[in-house]
Amino acid sequence: MNTIIVGKESLLTKYLKMIGKNILVFPSRNSNDLEKIVDHINTSNSKINLILNNFYPSAQISKLTSKNYEKFYEQSILFSAKLFSNINSKKINKIIYSSSSSVYNSIIKDYQVIDTNNKSLYSSTKIAVENLIYNFCSKNKISFLILRIFNMYSDKDDNFSIISKLSKSLRNKNLIKIFNGGVNIRDYIHVKDVAKLYYFFIKKKNLRN
Numbered sequence: 001m002n003t004i005i006v007g008k009e010s011l012l013t014k015y016l017k018m019i020g021k022n023i024l025v026f027p028s029r030n031s032n033d034l035e036k037i038v039d040h041i042n043t044s045n046s047k048i049n050l051i052l053n054n055f056y057p058s059a060q061i062s063k064l065t066s067k068n069y070e071k072f073y074e075q076s077i078l079f080s081a082k083l084f085s086n087i088n089s090k091k092i093n094k095i096i097y098s099s100s101s102s103v104y105n106s107i108i109k110d111y112q113v114i115d116t117n118n119k120s121l122y123s124s125t126k127i128a129v130e131n132l133i134y135n136f137c138s139k140n141k142i143s144f145l146i147l148r149i150f151n152m153y154s155d156k157d158d159n160f161s162i163i164s165k166l167s168k169s170l171r172n173k174n175l176i177k178i179f180n181g182g183v184n185i186r187d188y189i190h191v192k193d194v195a196k197l198y199y200f201f202i203k204k205k206n207l208r209n
Helices: 013-018 033-043 058-063 066-086 100-103 117-139 162-172 192-201
Strands: 004-005 023-026 048-052 093-098 144-150
Touching: 004 013, 004 117, 013 192, 023 033, 033 066, 048 192, 058 093, 058 117, 066 093, 066 117, 093 100, 100 117, 100 144, 117 144, 144 192, 162 192
Parallel strands: 004 023, 004 048, 048 093, 093 144
Antiparallel strands: none
């Protein structure tokens, strides 16, 4: 049984390719990418495990402006919506979605606070994709798993995590501002360990979200 990973630029995708077998990776930035994924799934002779690592580039979230809203939603949720609208659900064995711990703060409680780093926009879109997957899988009786990853980091190729930012700050001897009120407790997990967990879930016969 083949596994398709949607999201070629994802750091997690790079590590999944290292340890997994029978894995095909597709980019997810435009309509041509979408057509290739749909065609491969719908013409497959066997069922497919689908891992969704696609989203607007994480490293660019804080730089997002109103001029990029259309591109942001196209790459964060519309791509997945179009994918589910066009694939044959009977060809899918299971779906694993790489979500984020940010969804726990997806409901804005204070609209007077300026969303300077676009965190609310990011988290609300992540949970919207979660609900899209839940709806698609429940209606089509597909096994699925949504993994809300907490603070994933890597020794290299990491331009997003707080670990990489702290490391860069130390190398350049620059100060770094952390906006957490001094009360957050964080757990960190290396991308290698996340990849191992994904591979375990790929092999597992039944998934429960």
